[in-house]
Amino acid sequence: SQTIHQWPATLVQPVGSPLSLECTVEGTSNPNLYWYRQAAGRGLQLLFYSVGIGQISSEVPQNLSASRPQDRQFILSSKKLLLSDSGFYLCAGERASGNTIYFGEGSWLTVV
Amino acid sequence: QKEVEQDPGPLSVPEGAIVSLNCTYSNSAFQYFMWYRQYSRKGPELLMYTYSSGNKEDGRFTAQVDKSSKYISLFIRDSQPSDSATYLCAMSEGKSTFGDGTTLTVKP
Numbered sequence: 001s002q003t004i005h006q007w008p009a010t011l012v013q014p015v016g017s018p019l020s021l022e023c024t025v026e027g028t029s030n031p032n033l034y035w036y037r038q039a040a041g042r043g044l045q046l047l048f049y050s051v052g053i054g055q056i057s058s059e060v061p062q063n064l065s066a067s068r069p070q071d072r073q074f075i076l077s078s079k080k081l082l083l084s085d086s087g088f089y090l091c092a093g094e095r096a097s098g099n100t101i102y103f104g105e106g107s108w109l110t111v112v
Numbered sequence: 113q114k115e116v117e118q119d120p121g122p123l124s125v126p127e128g129a130i131v132s133l134n135c136t137y138s139n140s141a142f143q144y145f146m147w148y149r150q151y152s153r154k155g156p157e158l159l160m161y162t163y164s165s166g167n168k169e170d171g172r173f174t175a176q177v178d179k180s181s182k183y184i185s186l187f188i189r190d191s192q193p194s195d196s197a198t199y200l201c202a203m204s205e206g207k208s209t210f211g212d213g214t215t216l217t218v219k220p
Contacts, residue, residue: 043212
């Protein structure tokens with residue numbers, strides 16, 4: 001199975017500051033990669049997914065962007081954080097031919 | 113209407129009880145069915161994975177899929193306090209769709 005590494009685990013950022021969350025995948029090549037956000041007590045909201053290097057699809061318009069500079073690296077960024085960006089962010093991956101998604105441990109973001 | 117509807121809970125049971133967690137769906141193209149367990153402040157972990165209709169058992173856990181009714185269930189036998197978590201169902205036809213989760217508390 002795959003292993004998803006995600007960092008940092010927790011961060012507190014002021015409004016207007018930039019953001020960078022990183023994710024790397026072990027155990028498979030050319031994975032499909034995902035960024036989700038999970039609000040407290042709520043379901044998973046798909047933010048971005050990528051099927052290959054430089055290929056990013058956005059599911060919802062927002063203050064965030066994603067990049068995939070390497071096959072097994074996925075980055076979530078923002079130039080200026082908003083209070084509403086607070087939440088639990090999850091990186092996930094699956095084999096290109098697979099149908100099961102594996103998640104990282106998540107990153108808790110609090111914007112103050 | 114959501115493609116995947118999950119019993120919202122929360123659910124609270126005594127230790128040793130049998131737990132039933134349920135999801136319904138509308139997309140008949142779904143072929144793969146998963147259950148994830150998510151502990152507080154952690155990422156979801158894959159618990160069970162089944163393909164098409166039928167039952168799959170793994171220890172105290174049984175996943176059941178009824179494609180004719182578009183209904184899936186996860187049964188937990190002899191529930192333990194360590195089973196307290198949020199359980200997410202998920203379904204895939206190439207792209208995964210998740211339920212919103214059911215929070216389970218097993219009381220000693």
